[in-house]
Amino acid sequence: MSKVNINKQKKKNALMESAYELFTTEGFIKTTIRDITHKAGVAKGTFYLYFKDKTDIREAVIKSTASQLLQEACNSLDEQMKNSDVQMDVADIFVYIIDYLVEVVAKDDLLVRFIAKHLSWGLFYTGSTTPGMNYPTSQSNSSDPDLDIEQYVINKLGEYNVRIKDLKLLLFTLLELVSSTCHDVILYQQPVPLEEYKPYLNNCIRLLVNSAIEQTN
Amino acid sequence: MSKVNINKQKKKNALMESAYELFTTEGFIKTTIRDITHKAGVAKGTFYLYFKDKTDIREAVIKSTASQLLQEACNSLDEQMKNSDVQMDVADIFVYIIDYLVEVVAKDDLLVRFIAKHLSWGLFYTGSTTPGMNYPTSQSNSSDPDLDIEQYVINKLGEYNVRIKDLKLLLFTLLELVSSTCHDVILYQQPVPLEEYKPYLNNCIRLLVNSAIEQTN
Amino acid sequence: MSKVNINKQKKKNALMESAYELFTTEGFIKTTIRDITHKAGVAKGTFYLYFKDKTDIREAVIKSTASQLLQEACNSLDEQMKNSDVQMDVADIFVYIIDYLVEVVAKDDLLVRFIAKHLSWGLFYTGSTTPGMNYPTSQSNSSDPDLDIEQYVINKLGEYNVRIKDLKLLLFTLLELVSSTCHDVILYQQPVPLEEYKPYLNNCIRLLVNSAIEQTN
Amino acid sequence: MSKVNINKQKKKNALMESAYELFTTEGFIKTTIRDITHKAGVAKGTFYLYFKDKTDIREAVIKSTASQLLQEACNSLDEQMKNSDVQMDVADIFVYIIDYLVEVVAKDDLLVRFIAKHLSWGLFYTGSTTPGMNYPTSQSNSSDPDLDIEQYVINKLGEYNVRIKDLKLLLFTLLELVSSTCHDVILYQQPVPLEEYKPYLNNCIRLLVNSAIEQTN
DNA sequence: TATGAATGAGCCTTCATTCAT
DNA sequence: TATGAATGAAGGCTCATTCAT
Numbered sequence: 001m002s003k004v005n006i007n008k009q010k011k012k013n014a015l016m017e018s019a020y021e022l023f024t025t026e027g028f029i030k031t032t033i034r035d036i037t038h039k040a041g042v043a044k045g046t047f048y049l050y051f052k053d054k055t056d057i058r059e060a061v062i063k064s065t066a067s068q069l070l071q072e073a074c075n076s077l078d079e080q081m082k083n084s085d086v087q088m089d090v091a092d093i094f095v096y097i098i099d100y101l102v103e104v105v106a107k108d109d110l111l112v113r114f115i116a117k118h119l120s121w122g123l124f125y126t127g128s129t130t131p132g133m134n135y136p137t138s139q140s141n142s143s144d145p146d147l148d149i150e151q152y153v154i155n156k157l158g159e160y161n162v163r164i165k166d167l168k169l170l171l172f173t174l175l176e177l178v179s180s181t182c183h184d185v186i187l188y189q190q191p192v193p194l195e196e197y198k199p200y201l202n203n204c205i206r207l208l209v210n211s212a213i214e215q216t217n
Numbered sequence: 218m219s220k221v222n223i224n225k226q227k228k229k230n231a232l233m234e235s236a237y238e239l240f241t242t243e244g245f246i247k248t249t250i251r252d253i254t255h256k257a258g259v260a261k262g263t264f265y266l267y268f269k270d271k272t273d274i275r276e277a278v279i280k281s282t283a284s285q286l287l288q289e290a291c292n293s294l295d296e297q298m299k300n301s302d303v304q305m306d307v308a309d310i311f312v313y314i315i316d317y318l319v320e321v322v323a324k325d326d327l328l329v330r331f332i333a334k335h336l337s338w339g340l341f342y343t344g345s346t347t348p349g350m351n352y353p354t355s356q357s358n359s360s361d362p363d364l365d366i367e368q369y370v371i372n373k374l375g376e377y378n379v380r381i382k383d384l385k386l387l388l389f390t391l392l393e394l395v396s397s398t399c400h401d402v403i404l405y406q407q408p409v410p411l412e413e414y415k416p417y418l419n420n421c422i423r424l425l426v427n428s429a430i431e432q433t434n
Numbered sequence: 435m436s437k438v439n440i441n442k443q444k445k446k447n448a449l450m451e452s453a454y455e456l457f458t459t460e461g462f463i464k465t466t467i468r469d470i471t472h473k474a475g476v477a478k479g480t481f482y483l484y485f486k487d488k489t490d491i492r493e494a495v496i497k498s499t500a501s502q503l504l505q506e507a508c509n510s511l512d513e514q515m516k517n518s519d520v521q522m523d524v525a526d527i528f529v530y531i532i533d534y535l536v537e538v539v540a541k542d543d544l545l546v547r548f549i550a551k552h553l554s555w556g557l558f559y560t561g562s563t564t565p566g567m568n569y570p571t572s573q574s575n576s577s578d579p580d581l582d583i584e585q586y587v588i589n590k591l592g593e594y595n596v597r598i599k600d601l602k603l604l605l606f607t608l609l610e611l612v613s614s615t616c617h618d619v620i621l622y623q624q625p626v627p628l629e630e631y632k633p634y635l636n637n638c639i640r641l642l643v644n645s646a647i648e649q650t651n
Numbered sequence: 652m653s654k655v656n657i658n659k660q661k662k663k664n665a666l667m668e669s670a671y672e673l674f675t676t677e678g679f680i681k682t683t684i685r686d687i688t689h690k691a692g693v694a695k696g697t698f699y700l701y702f703k704d705k706t707d708i709r710e711a712v713i714k715s716t717a718s719q720l721l722q723e724a725c726n727s728l729d730e731q732m733k734n735s736d737v738q739m740d741v742a743d744i745f746v747y748i749i750d751y752l753v754e755v756v757a758k759d760d761l762l763v764r765f766i767a768k769h770l771s772w773g774l775f776y777t778g779s780t781t782p783g784m785n786y787p788t789s790q791s792n793s794s795d796p797d798l799d800i801e802q803y804v805i806n807k808l809g810e811y812n813v814r815i816k817d818l819k820l821l822l823f824t825l826l827e828l829v830s831s832t833c834h835d836v837i838l839y840q841q842p843v844p845l846e847e848y849k850p851y852l853n854n855c856i857r858l859l860v861n862s863a864i865e866q867t868n
Numbered sequence: 869t870a871t872g873a874a875t876g877a878g879c880c881t882t883c884a885t886t887c888a889t
Numbered sequence: 890t891a892t893g894a895a896t897g898a899a900g901g902c903t904c905a906t907t908c909a910t
Binding site: 029166168169172173176177179180181184191192197200201203204207208211 | 246383385386389390393394396397398401408409414417418420421424425428
């Protein structure tokens, strides 16, 4: 990548990071373009060189964040399976990942406000970014995250001699279920606190996952 | 109720109805106070006699709408059970209600934009409405909806000799699951169209409900 | 005075007292009619039965307050002269009264903000109150305060065998001088603190007063 | 100064001039930001690029106007002393300047409404203007007016072999005395018309000044 | 007389967006 | 490419005033 392109990417990243911080701490509506550019250390006009408007950068930030989060969760699972002797069954895998996500999100009251209700956005939607403003190649791995998670799960399950029926739907359903319920539970402790809800939620997940398992030989 | 109070109530209702229309057709952010009052046929200042700000009326409208919707669903179920010879099992009841909600919402592309992600708000949250501005008695039944839905289900199941474990959590989880997934499915047909998703969703519901049933006697 | 008139007077007094409190604590601009009536325990519409608008009540309050203040000062002087053996010369009398005013005002940071720049208003102006809304007879003594202070001084000086040249102008000049300078000195300690300024001011007063004395006989 | 900075200064000046006109003709309260910007030929938002709010521009205008006025008075005195054969004593100097101010102000019924009660503000207060929005160098002479007037008087008196006791306090007292009394006399002709009051006032000034003179040598 | 619900003009202020530099 | 001064539409909200009761 040419030096000038690297510089452009830096600017774009700086804007996205600033936007992320402000969206989570101040909220989307209260955050202004001026805030974003100021924090990123660029001029206001520069913003419009990279994003069409505020919703455009929000979408970019959500996708990037959700992707990253899931990536972390998967990495953590990999290590866990490598290092631990305890045998996990298929449902355990789903529960582990979801638990990971919930824990991360729960620790960050601000993150949940911003992203929880949109967790699956980063994974299943090919939302229309500003035309001609695609992510640069350096991020292209995460720009098509749909494959990632689905494929990741398929690989993970390779050794189990099982097949998951309607895997895409299952993933979608689980993510929405989790993000939606936890959003309310974490933020408002309604109808019960998180610690009380988690066992219940995990049980739901196991039910849905186990019901989707088909043995293959 | 005094003549003046009746008039006040009329004004409040007019405002809420206007807000509902505008929120669903134009979106919350694009809707202005001026729009609401204009449509309601009152002066701008009058708005502030009844609501603190735009979020305040949104909350009121959501609660009212969600409550009403669920009421309709329950009524429909009652009739169905009275008139039909087909025997419903416990899970059928849940599926029926949820199906009803989904169908109503699906027909109204606008409604879903506004309410779907917040369906459970009207049922589980005791958010603070403007103080001293309670719903008049004519709506007081739905002003404490928490009892309603839970109690309604309990009554409904009276004749089944069953008990539902963690009923409140089940209801909450189901509502969030449904509203969250259908929101995306209906609006964006992502990851699959509604007709394709519904059977899958219904199956999930049955799983969760059946797993919560405890036989009594 | 008829019972109904007494009641009317009570209302008017309540409004003026509320206005005084609010003007001094919140400032004239920030104070609203609603605030005044609320504090006075009457309805908003009632305000307009007694005063034309906010400036109208302000004028009434200033006059009343300034009058009262001066009255207190004069009373204090009377006692002082009765009880003390120390002989006061003519200038002492002026200094005493002015000192009294300054001390009262200095103690009340809020009072000075409101009235200091307008001290002489209550004494020399026959400002136009709302037409047909004159002070009731019970206050008529203070409604023509011009005579009061001038006559008071004349009486006071009776025993001194002196005449003051241009007494009205002297009084006006002194009051304006004092209120104007002290306003700034008390509020901002500019250009010097009050304690430092007072001796200087007193000296100025003595100069002006002594220069106005004409011996008689 | 760069071209853009010159332009900025022009805008700020235009705003201040418009504000001055409107404050004097319409009064501070009645004048709106919209009025000011409209008259200045800039957009409403532009106002907030230069001033925090209405009180901010008022302060700026008062300071600037008071400074300017005094400068004129001093200049006039200089010429007078150069061209005239009549010998002025020390008190004459003070009287001359004050007379000049009073005359200017008296001619402009509107000016007095705005500035008279605040004449000394421009000379003794170092109020906080909008931060980072200092007057450009072209006006910097008057931006520290405190030194100006005091030093000016000291210089003027150089040839008189006299020293003025408490010069700063004297100046402050005189300015407040004059502006305060003339405010009422000019606007309301209370308690007497200006022409009648002026000789009295001049006499007061002479008293105060002469009493402050200390012979040197 | 007294009320207070209703009014609606008009306020201040923000901020996305443009464009000359 | 990058800037940031300028824009001006639009927003939320206040509040003096009216008037039917």
